[in-house]
Amino acid sequence: MIETVHLFPQLDAxxxxxxxxxxxxxxxxxxxxxxxxxxxxxxxLLDGNMRTLSLIxxxxxxxxxxxxxxxxxxxxxxxxxxxxxxxxFKRISPKLLTELLETTxxxxxxxxxxxxxxTDAVFSVAWAGEETSKNWFHIAREYTEKWHHQQQxxxxxxxxxxxxxxxxxxxxxTLLRGLPHTYRDTDAAPGTGIHIQIDLExxxxxxLVRQENHWEITTEFSAQPIADIQLDADxxxxxxxxxxxxAQASATVILSGNESMAAVALNxxxxxx
Numbered sequence: 001m002i003e004t005v006h007l008f009p010q011l012d013a014x015x016x017x018x019x020x021x022x023x024x025x026x027x028x029x030x031x032x033x034x035x036x037x038x039x040x041x042x043x044x045l046l047d048g049n050m051r052t053l054s055l056i057x058x059x060x061x062x063x064x065x066x067x068x069x070x071x072x073x074x075x076x077x078x079x080x081x082x083x084x085x086x087x088x089f090k091r092i093s094p095k096l097l098t099e100l101l102e103t104t105x106x107x108x109x110x111x112x113x114x115x116x117x118x119t120d121a122v123f124s125v126a127w128a129g130e131e132t133s134k135n136w137f138h139i140a141r142e143y144t145e146k147w148h149h150q151q152q153x154x155x156x157x158x159x160x161x162x163x164x165x166x167x168x169x170x171x172x173x174t175l176l177r178g179l180p181h182t183y184r185d186t187d188a189a190p191g192t193g194i195h196i197q198i199d200l201e202x203x204x205x206x207x208l209v210r211q212e213n214h215w216e217i218t219t220e221f222s223a224q225p226i227a228d229i230q231l232d233a234d235x236x237x238x239x240x241x242x243x244x245x246x247a248q249a250s251a252t253v254i255l256s257g258n259e260s261m262a263a264v265a266l267n268x269x270x271x272x273x
Contacts, residue, residue: 011167038157163233
């Protein structure tokens with residue numbers, strides 16, 4: 001289990017501190033989220049708080065306005081869903097947006113503290129190929145959303161603050177749980193291992209290991225890996241959240257051993273896209 005609940009208050013406090021420090025021009029700066037400005041990303045974070053409080057705390061939900069019969073259908077629905085929210089919040093001031101984020105962020109963090117970690121989640125982690133997920137994984141996925149959207153804002157305004165091992169490690173550990181699904185069509189002999197190293201305040205290491213009928217992500221592997229992947233933390237978060245393409249990331253990613261096997265990892269997309 002990846003523990004993230006204790007980090008929500010800290011991450012949220014850093015977000016509010018960041019937003020209160022922004023100049024009027026900062027709010028309109030573009031981000032790596034392509035069409036979204038800093039203000040748009042902040043509005044999206046508010047949407048996450050308010051929808052979670054409405055659904056989990058208050059039991060209020062609205063069914064989709066269309067049939068969802070595939071992953072592509074779900075992504076299309078979410079894209080339109082998000083775009084509608086962003087458009088509506090164009091009329092809301094940055095000051096009010098920050099105040100709403102401060103209020104709902106505390107309520108969100110309090111709600112996370114009382115969740116049962118081992119029960120089935122209301123939503124599965126679809127990018128990891130799961131049809132049903134445990135609540136701890138769903139909550140960890142929510143942490144990755146909050147972390148990477150805040151990092152998009154920090155990247156846009158050049159104000160670092162959450163690229164620390166304490167806050168980044170749970171983020172990247174959660175994302176890497178999507179690698180077995182990314183490799184689902186990549187065959188190898190059982191016992192084959194791929195070494196992954198991501199550097200931030202020193203190396204962080206994992207192994208993707210082939211079992212009889214599936215791949216598994218782990219931190220321990222005693223045999224010689226067939227391939228190695230090494231990248232820095234800044235490249236990793238952008239690559240795995242679709243802010244960089246594999247081709248763009250190739251300038252800073254080091255592949256060795258069986259490079260074609262290693263390169264599959266660069267296709268991991270740990271967001272709904």
